[in-house]
Amino acid sequence: MTQLASAGYVEPIQKYIKAGKPFMGICVGLQALFEGSEEDPRVPGLGLIPEQLKKFQDGDKSVPQIGWNSANTSGKGKVAEESLYGLRPSSKYYYVHSYAAPYREGELEKAGWSVATARYGEEEFVGAVARDNVFATQFHPEKSGAAGLRVIKAFLDGKKWEKLPEVPSAASTKEGLTRRVIACLDVRTNDQGDLVVTKGDQYDVREKDGISSGGAVRNLGKPVDMARKYYEQGADEVTFLNITSFRNCPVADTPMLEILRRTSETVFVPLTIGGGIRDTVDTDGTAISALDIATMYFKSGADKVSIGSDAVTAAEAYYAAGKKLTGKTAIESISSAYGNQAVVISVDPRRVYVSSPSVTPHHTIKTSTPGPNGEEYCWYQCTIKGGREGRDFDVRQLVTAVEAMGAGEILLNCIDKDGTNSGFDLELINDVKEAISIPVIASSGAGNPGHFEEVFEKTSTDAALGAGMFHRQEYTVKQVKDFLQNKGLLVRQFEE
Ligand code: 1PR
Structure with a gap:
């Protein structure tokens, strides 16, 4: 809102809406319709909805909410046989936000709004609203697979209410955040330069020659094709890690940008x-900030950037400076420009x-898998x-620092x-979850669908990621999801 106001756009947007022209807001585009937000009470919203947005409570859940949840219109003034702008009670949509409009039954409806809701933990919030020419979603339809594309199409076609193709079953309309399953692709240049x-x-x-490693780089396939395959198997997210980028300048790394561009055309x-x-220096000597690099990736289709080595260096400096924030680190600059949810560490x-916690200044845990000499403790x-x-x-030290940053x-x-x-390192995951309230993606060690169930049941992880078991085609993402569903865990299934 601050940026819209300083660019002089607020009045034209208000006039545009008043003139009855079609308006669709996405994510903060929904939030902007409200009078204001706890995020910054000094900044007024467009004020179409005379209510305030609130931050999610993080006592019982991670904040931000990241993942797939419902946008349910049934019982909100409309019968379940009808669909608001293509929304279906059995579909799931991708949300990523810390602030939300709490839903109070009947309030918005009294003012003429049609409402779709979702539930995160104990909190029921507004997932979408529509009145006259205005439609807004808290979730991202452009990132919500076929279910989201249907919503965009219905808006473009001006089809506000339509009959649902079938009345959904109670099981398929279960509310709440689904268990998020992520496919990860480690990408690097092989010895031929591809x-x-x-x-x-x-x-x-590197392939092992039987005695030692050091053979050719293991080649498991083409990044764009594999991302699409996992999308069609129902992956909730796809992560690309450019694993040798620390050797090269990423700005010279246009193939990675091309991979993102091509992937986002179909995924x-x-x-x-x-x-x-x-922060880096281009091959011609120009200084390029981490924010510039992140911007290139976002413009090419990325939704989040993941920072590894630089986060460790920045966190070490944060403690060395007495836990002072400089505002200049990659984490701070990217999160203040694009929001916290765009920065993954x-x-x-x-x-x-x-042998005992007293021999190290580091935070240790007592482990159930002792070390090679029977050591009962470890630190990470x-x-x-x-x-x-x-x-x-x-x-x-790292996770608490980067959360603060x-x-x-x-x-x-x-x-x-x-x-x-x-299987995943459950002890590590529990230890990290205990220390922070931002979401955690469990990674490394997944070998079968049971490992996903185990990590969701025995830790409070927010998502789980697999790589090798999918690449080697031992299991599909769909098999993992079916397994979780059979065990009674809520998942999103791929929609055609
Ligand atoms: O340090 O900001 O330049 O980022 C480099 C990134 O590359 C980091 O995210 C780092 O994790 C990753 N990386 C660097 N070297 C490797 C490598 O494998 N040699 N890959 C690497 C890390 C780990 C996961 C993997 C899971 C699941 N790979 O991405 O996908 O462990 O695997 P599994 O399911 O097969 O067990 P920077």
């Missing part, structure tokens, strides 16, 4: 890109076993440059588990 999807064992991506779920997001920890050491360099810095989500890998097919 960008390929690869996958390491404990971060070693309508959120895309994350990581690798090399930091990719953590590459390795276990360091110790942060690494940089794809695990090549260990730091005297633990994961607790404005990161919106943690992608929690584990080098000991990567590529092992032996």
Whole structure:
């Protein structure tokens, strides 16, 4: 709203809406219709809806809310046989936000609004609203697969109410955030110079010749084709990690931008890109900020950027300066320009076993899988440059610092588990979840659908990611989702 006001757009938008022309708002575009928000009470909204937005409570859940949830119109003044702008009670839509309009039954309806709602934890909030020429969604229809594209089409066709193709079953309309399953593609240039999807064992991506590693880079397929395949299997997000970017300047890395552009033409779920997001110098000597690099990625179709090595360095500096924020780090500059939810921190920890907590200043846990010499404790050491360099810095220190700096989500890998097919490091995930309230994506070690169930049941992780088991075609994303669904966990299934 501040930017719209300073550009002189507020009055023209208000006039436009008053003139009865079709208006559609997405995410903050819905929030802008309200009178104001707890986010910054000094900044007025457009004021079409005389209510205030509130921040989600983080006592019982992660904030921001990131993932797929409902937008349900039944019982909100309309019968379930009809669909508001293509919304279906059985479909799920992609939300990413910290602030929301709390839903109070009948209030908005009294003022003539039709409302679709969703539930996050105990909080019921407004997922979409419509009145006359105005329609707005809190979720991102452009990132909500076929369900979202249907909403955009209905708006463009001016089809406000339509009969639902079939009355949905109670099971298919269960409300709440679904269990998020992410497919991750580690991408790097092979020895022939082509960008390929690869996958390491404990971060070693070279083929083993039987005795030692050091063969060719393992080539598992083409990034754009594989992203599309996982989208069609029902992946809730696709993450690309450019795993050798620390060696090259990402600005020279136009193939990665091209991959994003081509992927976003056919893949309508959120895309994350990581690798090399930091202040850098171009090949011609021009300084380029992390924010500039992130902007290039966002313009090419990325929804989130993931920062690895640079986050560790920045967090170390944060403690060295007595926990002072400078506003200048990649995390701070990108999150203040694009929002916290756009900044993911990719953590590459390795276990360091110790005989007792007293032998290290680092935060330790008592582990149920003791070390090689029977050590009963371990701490998780942060690494940089794809695990090549260990730091005297633990994961607790890192995640609490980056949360304070404005990161919106943690992608929690584990080098000991990567590529092992032996399941996620549940102890690590529980330990991190206990320390922070931003969402955590569990990563490394998934080998079968049961591992996804285990991580959702035994930790409060917000999402789980798999790589090798999908790339080697041992299981599809759909098989994971079907398995979770059969176990009674709420998932989103791919819609044609
Ligand atoms: O440090 O900001 O330039 O980012 C580099 C990024 O590249 C980091 O996110 C880092 O995790 C990643 N990376 C660097 N080297 C490797 C490597 O494998 N040699 N890949 C690498 C990390 C881990 C996960 C993997 C899960 C699941 N890969 O992405 O997908 O462990 O695997 P699994 O399901 O097969 O067990 P920067």
